[in-house]
Amino acid sequence: xxxxxxxxxxxxxxxxxxxxxxxxxxxxxxxxxxxxxxxxxxxxxxxxxxxxxxxxxxxxxxxxxxxxxxxxxxxxxxxxxxxxxxxxxxxxxxxxxxxxxxxxxxxxxxxxxxxxxxxxxxxxxxxxxxxxxxxxxxxxxxxxxxxxxxxxxxxxxxxxxxxxxxxxxxxxxxxxxxxxxxxxxxxxxxxxxxxxxxxxxxxxxxxxxxxxxxxxxxxxxxxxxxxxxxxxxxxxxxxxxxxxxxxxxxxxxxxxxxxxxxxxxxxxxxxxxxxxxxxxxxxxxxxxxxxxxxxxxxxxxxxxxxxxxxxxxxxxxxxxxxxxxxxxxxxxxxxxxxxxxxxxxxxxxxxxxxxxxxxxxxxxxxxxxxxxxxxxxxxxxxxxxxxxxxxxxxxxxxxxx
Amino acid sequence: xxxxxxxxxxxxxxxxxxxxxxxxxxxxxxxxxxxxxxxxxxxxxxxxxxxxxxxxxxxxxxxxxxxxxxxxxxxxxxxxxxxxxxxxxxxxxxxxxxxxxxxxxxxx
Numbered sequence: 414x415x416x417x418x419x420x421x422x423x424x425x426x427x428x429x430x431x432x433x434x435x436x437x438x439x440x441x442x443x444x445x446x447x448x449x450x451x452x453x454x455x456x457x458x459x460x461x462x463x464x465x466x467x468x469x470x471x472x473x474x475x476x477x478x479x480x481x482x483x484x485x486x487x488x489x490x491x492x493x494x495x496x497x498x499x500x501x502x503x504x505x506x507x508x509x510x511x512x513x514x515x516x517x518x519x520x521x522x523x524x525x526x527x528x529x530x531x532x533x534x535x536x537x538x539x540x541x542x543x544x545x546x547x548x549x550x551x552x553x554x555x556x557x558x559x560x561x562x563x564x565x566x567x568x569x570x571x572x573x574x575x576x577x578x579x580x581x582x583x584x585x586x587x588x589x590x591x592x593x594x595x596x597x598x599x600x601x602x603x604x605x606x607x608x609x610x611x612x613x614x615x616x617x618x619x620x621x622x623x624x625x626x627x628x629x630x631x632x633x634x635x636x637x638x639x640x641x642x643x644x645x646x647x648x649x650x651x652x653x654x655x656x657x658x659x660x661x662x663x664x665x666x667x668x669x670x671x672x673x674x675x676x677x678x679x680x681x682x683x684x685x686x687x688x689x690x691x692x693x694x695x696x697x698x699x700x701x702x703x704x705x706x707x708x709x710x711x712x713x714x715x716x717x718x719x720x721x722x723x724x725x726x727x728x729x730x731x732x733x734x735x736x737x738x739x740x741x742x743x744x745x746x747x748x749x750x751x752x753x754x755x756x757x758x759x760x761x762x763x764x765x766x767x768x769x770x771x772x773x774x775x776x777x778x779x780x781x782x783x784x785x786x787x788x789x790x791x792x793x794x795x796x797x798x799x800x801x802x803x804x805x806x807x808x809x810x811x812x813x814x
Numbered sequence: 815x816x817x818x819x820x821x822x823x824x825x826x827x828x829x830x831x832x833x834x835x836x837x838x839x840x841x842x843x844x845x846x847x848x849x850x851x852x853x854x855x856x857x858x859x860x861x862x863x864x865x866x867x868x869x870x871x872x873x874x875x876x877x878x879x880x881x882x883x884x885x886x887x888x889x890x891x892x893x894x895x896x897x898x899x900x901x902x903x904x905x906x907x908x909x910x911x912x913x914x915x916x917x918x919x920x921x922x
Binding site: 447577580584585587588589590592593613625657705708711775779781782785786787789792793 | 817818820821822824825826828829831832835837839840841845851855856857862902905908916920
């Protein structure tokens with residue numbers, strides 16, 4: 414049994430490394446594939462071994478996924494917000510540092526996770542119903558705060574972009590004929606829009622420096638505090654993911670630096686990924702695609718299983734720290750040797766093909782519309798966090814209506 | 815025309831088209847035995863006979879059958895659902911290891 418568990422753990426790390434650094438490949442795809450072939454696999458092994466594979470893959474994926482978000486501008490929901498500050502550091506030759514900051518955040522998130530899970534066992538059931546009522550109002554306040562924080566003269570435009578993103582999000586989520594609707598939506602808003610802007614501006618990525626991360630201890634402390642608060646709110650709420658957690662996190666604190674923001678995203682991503690698995694036991698509800706699949710594989714999740722998941726996350730995450738460093742160095746050393754415009758074009762084609770394969774031909778309209786909206790935000794100098802209206806507005810309506 | 819203007823027109827026009835499509839496009843009718851775990855989170859439309867209805871304070875649970883299979887479906891909110899033939903649209907979800915449909919629309 415122990416050999417099987419170790420094999421599942423390491424194969425999970427390998428799979429998570431692949432899904433993390435390959436642009437456009439979502440972890441849910443691999444987990445779904447596993448579920449489809451699970452009847453054959455279960456003849457040789459047990460559900461807990463397959464669950465360990467999924468947990469290990471998810472945690473490794475979360476660590477490594479920031480690399481493609483930062484170096485290639487190909488984000489997913491959890492890393493979408495990292496593209497902007499990450500890309501800015503990349504253009505200063507500090508892409509490696511940007512990845513190290515998110516990795517540092519992920520590792521802190523991992524430690525917090527192990528501390529937070531036992532606490533959640535007691536606190537969450539007690540306040541779950543209260544949080545359900547409060548969440549739309551918290552989101553409205555957080556969004557309003559972010560719009561007010563925009564520069565003078567840009568507040569109305571920010572509001573317009575937030576609302577247009579919201580309307581687009583509602584339309585796309587109600588477009589029942591396309592599958593995985595969030596993929597073209599988020600790829601357009603945060604990925605292809607940035608890639609097209611880079612191509613049109615003939616962006617040249619400077620030679621990258623392998624420098625250690627620079628951040629003050631005080632700022633790190635604040636970031637950790639914000640990470641805990643926003644994750645605590647988001648982790649057990651239906652319909653809220655890590656990007657909404659990031660919106661909440663940043664709105665609590667007026668001046669968070671680019672570097673602090675990257676650490677915060679790392680913390681939140683890991684906490685949300687890990688707590689999604691814990692939610693299977695704590696509130697008996699799957700919270701993400703991968704946890705749905707674990708819930709499906711294992712009919713009954715016990716406290717012992719939760720403890721095994723925690724150990725798996727710690728081991729996989731600790732190994733992922735080194736893997737992330739290795740791949741970040743590889744990307745940093747090679748990114749300036751290739752023509753960035755050509756690379757952007759290739760990624761643009763891959764993302765468009767992935768959209769077609771995953772979501773069907775109609776999703777191209779979603780991709781084009783979302784890309785146009787993303788370009789407006791970039792060209793007009795509006796913070797792209799406003800584009801998260803595409804998820805926040807539907808969630809607010811879901812709770813209020 | 816500037817890039818901003820072109821992007822703005824595309825974004826507004828595209829959003830309007832998507833609103834129109836979301837109002838008018840629906841999945842094609844599928845038979846219940848074709849619904850599998852691969853469809854989780856996707857929307858399906860089924861035509862069948864509602865054979866069981868149980869109302870709770872915040873939801874209604876029904877069972878719908880066609881010539882191939884039967885499936886449970888749940889509606890969150892208040893709606894007076896009665897037994898008999900119906901066309902049902904909803905999202906495939908999983909509850910306690912069993913596939914069910916989260917109803918978004920019922921036509922009689």
